[in-house]
Amino acid sequence: MSFNYDQYIRGGKLPHIWCPGCTYGIVFKSLLRAVESLKIPKDDIALVSGIGCASRLPGYVDWNTLHTTHGRALPFATGLKMAKPDKKVMVISGDGDATAIGGNHFIHACRRNIDITVIVLNNFIYGMTGGQHSPTTPIGHLATTMPYGNVDPNFNIPDLAKGAGASWVGRGTAYHVPALDKLIIEAMNHKGLSVLEIINACPTTHGRRNKFKNPTDMLLWMKDNSLPITAFDKLPPEKTAGKFPTGVLFKKEAPEYCETYYGLVERLKAQKAKGV
Amino acid sequence: MGTLKLLQGNEACAEGALYAGCTFFAGYPITPSTEVAEYMSRRLPQIGGAFLQMEDEIAAMAAVIGGSLAGAKTLTATSGPGFSLKQENLGFGMLCEVPCVVIDVMRGGPSTGVPTGPSQSDIMQCRWGTHGDHPVICLTPGYVQEIFSETVRAFNLAEKYRTPVIVAFDEIVGHMREKIEIPDKGVIPIENRRRPTCSPAEYKPFDETKGDVPPVADFFSGYRQHITGLNHASDGFPVNASPRIHTDELRLMRKVEANKKDIIRYEEYLLEDAEVAVFAYGVSGRSGKNAVEQARAAGIKAGLFRPLTIWPFPEEEVAALAARVKAIVVPELSLGQIIYEVERCAKGKCKVVGIYRVDGDPINPTQILDKIKEVK
Numbered sequence: 175m176s177f178n179y180d181q182y183i184r185g186g187k188l189p190h191i192w193c194p195g196c197t198y199g200i201v202f203k204s205l206l207r208a209v210e211s212l213k214i215p216k217d218d219i220a221l222v223s224g225i226g227c228a229s230r231l232p233g234y235v236d237w238n239t240l241h242t243t244h245g246r247a248l249p250f251a252t253g254l255k256m257a258k259p260d261k262k263v264m265v266i267s268g269d270g271d272a273t274a275i276g277g278n279h280f281i282h283a284c285r286r287n288i289d290i291t292v293i294v295l296n297n298f299i300y301g302m303t304g305g306q307h308s309p310t311t312p313i314g315h316l317a318t319t320m321p322y323g324n325v326d327p328n329f330n331i332p333d334l335a336k337g338a339g340a341s342w343v344g345r346g347t348a349y350h351v352p353a354l355d356k357l358i359i360e361a362m363n364h365k366g367l368s369v370l371e372i373i374n375a376c377p378t379t380h381g382r383r384n385k386f387k388n389p390t391d392m393l394l395w396m397k398d399n400s401l402p403i404t405a406f407d408k409l410p411p412e413k414t415a416g417k418f419p420t421g422v423l424f425k426k427e428a429p430e431y432c433e434t435y436y437g438l439v440e441r442l443k444a445q446k447a448k449g450v
Numbered sequence: 451m452g453t454l455k456l457l458q459g460n461e462a463c464a465e466g467a468l469y470a471g472c473t474f475f476a477g478y479p480i481t482p483s484t485e486v487a488e489y490m491s492r493r494l495p496q497i498g499g500a501f502l503q504m505e506d507e508i509a510a511m512a513a514v515i516g517g518s519l520a521g522a523k524t525l526t527a528t529s530g531p532g533f534s535l536k537q538e539n540l541g542f543g544m545l546c547e548v549p550c551v552v553i554d555v556m557r558g559g560p561s562t563g564v565p566t567g568p569s570q571s572d573i574m575q576c577r578w579g580t581h582g583d584h585p586v587i588c589l590t591p592g593y594v595q596e597i598f599s600e601t602v603r604a605f606n607l608a609e610k611y612r613t614p615v616i617v618a619f620d621e622i623v624g625h626m627r628e629k630i631e632i633p634d635k636g637v638i639p640i641e642n643r644r645r646p647t648c649s650p651a652e653y654k655p656f657d658e659t660k661g662d663v664p665p666v667a668d669f670f671s672g673y674r675q676h677i678t679g680l681n682h683a684s685d686g687f688p689v690n691a692s693p694r695i696h697t698d699e700l701r702l703m704r705k706v707e708a709n710k711k712d713i714i715r716y717e718e719y720l721l722e723d724a725e726v727a728v729f730a731y732g733v734s735g736r737s738g739k740n741a742v743e744q745a746r747a748a749g750i751k752a753g754l755f756r757p758l759t760i761w762p763f764p765e766e767e768v769a770a771l772a773a774r775v776k777a778i779v780v781p782e783l784s785l786g787q788i789i790y791e792v793e794r795c796a797k798g799k800c801k802v803v804g805i806y807r808v809d810g811d812p813i814n815p816t817q818i819l820d821k822i823k824e825v826k
Contacts, residue, residue, distance in 0.1 A: 184676075187687065216674060217670060217671075217672050217674060218670060220669055220670065222516075232676065233676055233678065233687060233688070236674060237674060238669040238670060238674055238675065239674075239675075239676045239677070240516075240519065240669075240676075240677050240678075241676070241677065241678035241679065241680070242512065242515075242539075242542060242679060243512070243538055243539055243542055243679055246508060246509070246512045246539065248509075249476075249504060249505075249508070249509035249510070249512035249513045249516070250512045250513070250515060250516040250519075251516060252502065252504075252509070252512075252513050252516065253474070253476065253502075253512065253513035253514060253515060253516020253517040253518075253519075253520070253524070254516040254517070254519060254520045254669060255516075256474070256500040256502060256513070256516075256517060257474055257500060257516070257517040257520035257521065257522045258520045258521075258669070258670050261669075261670045278505050278506060278509075279505060279508075279509055279512075281505075282504075282505035282509070435495075435500070438495055439495050439498050442495055442496055443498070446496070
């Protein structure tokens with residue numbers, strides 16, 4: 175039975191803005207399947223974004239959606255969540271949006287461990303502005319602002335999230351779609367701040383400048399250079415050099431911010447009732 | 451009779467917010483506005499509201515907009531560099547018509563400037579700080595009691611006109627302690643944003659056919675909607691074509707401009723027969739009042755025009771004033787900002803003379819009195 179995507183897509187808002195060969199459409203469909211399987215009512219979920227190609231996704235989905243300023247999706251989402259802690263709040267972002275201009279908000283949302291699902295579509299480039307290098311553009315790759323090859327060191331997004339205190343960290347790719355569905359579901363089911371990095375491809379502004387002949391080659395690059403974390407961990411370093419692990423990379427139990435804050439509110443209420 | 455309290459201006463501001471129904475504060479520590487955050491951090495958890503100290507000023511402004519979109523009355527408070535940092539998201543709030551209140555306790559600048567000293571040099575930033583054309587409502591209380599009442603009014607205006615409202619006062623009145631009366635609940639009427647009565651299917655967040663201030667639906671209330679900082683159509687979705695952008699920007703401006711009578715508030719003191727007027731707000735308005743009284747005692751017909759709403763600027767009132775006095779004296783804690791507006795409205799009908807000070811001290815009444823004598 176084919177999946178009914180139309181139930182989540184806003185009438186008249188497609189076609190999307192993404193270029194031919196862009197992998198964001200793959201993620202878009204995976205996200206809708208995940209939400210369907212979680213049975214979250216459309217009225218009870220908000221999807222918040224900043225600026226960039228990834229940030230245009232909320233406009234197509236029939237939820238409560240908010241397209242904000244560059245890098246700032248997380249604090250807007252934090253405001254929504256603190257005002258309505260029983261609702262589901264998600265953020266969709268890109269590598270530049272989340273870790274460059276929004277880097278401070280990213281690490282502090284992780285530290286706070288507020289119950290927001292953060293999905294970072296890492297396509298290794300600033301796509302919307304035409305191909306400038308981002309904090310994840312591989313060293314040596316060409317970008318419009320690195321015409322001699324990128325010399326600017328990288329962030330590893332899952333490491334950054336883990337180090338900053340996120341309680342669930344995962345990585346998927348646009349190539350490994352069934353696994354991606356499961357990762358999105360697990361990220362959304364996690365209570366606390368979850369960060370899911372999804373490796374994506376931007377053929378238009380990254381691939382064609384960097385010796386990828388076509389979008390398919392970029393998807394095959396994901397296949398050839400990734401390893402499930404279970405396999406990755408068992409291999410010696412020389413076997414994993416240049417490859418990246420996928421799957422659930424880290425999770426821990428940690429107090430969720432809204433629960434802690436509203437727990438305090440309840441304690442104060444009880445104290446007042448007792449006349450303390 | 452309400453409750454009498456001895457409060458600092460910043461504390462009175464927090465009390466005003468709570469009186470108006472504020473249940474959400476997000477901020478970042480910065481002198482000289484921090485007491486607003488400290489007060490709210492004590493009070494909001496007691497009433498089940500949300501208090502957030504965010505990672506920076508930008509985040510605080512964003513969180514306040516997010517909280518408001520979820521239906522809360524929200525507040526942030528800042529000063530100097532923090533106000534500069536808030537400008538981008540303040541513009542988002544204006545374009546997306548999100549009610550919220552921003553307190554700017556003005557300190558010396560530019561840059562780190564004089565964090566502990568008073569200033570009135572953010573007043574043009576209040577009007578033009580964020581990029582693009584936009585309407586602004588900005589209130590300028592000068593007494594602790596007024597900081598309370600004007601903060602209540604700021605929330606009411608934010609709700610009524612569906613826009614961020616700025617309350618700008620200086621460090622002196624922010625930190626000054628005065629006796630104030632907090633009225634009993636209900637004494638000051640409280641406005642709440644108009645919510646839709648149509649079905650969710652029919653709802654459009656920026657439906658100009660519903661008036662210049664279209665109804666607001668809260669996130670998660672069943673009225674699913676899209677809000678974007680891109681110029682948008684009445685359904686909230688991006689447009690980049692004429693004439694929609696033009697007509698919608700005109701509507702944004704009109705909802706403030708066409709309601710100036712409701713928004714503009716000021717005090718006129720001894721102006722009926724005045725030959726010299728002092729135009730001053732905030733702490734300079736207090737000095738102005740004293741100077742005018744001293745001038746009257748010396749037989750000089752002086753009066754005070756003290757705006758409580760600085761934006762939209764009381765253009766008609768200042769133009770009328772200029773037509774009947776010899777001179778307007780404009781004392782301000784800057785090197786001359788609001789005087790440009792006074793000159794613009796006076797249109798050369800009277801002399802307009804500034805008194806400027808940026809050394810961290812207030813303009814004292816004697817300075818103003820000397821100028822009144824000079825121009826009379």
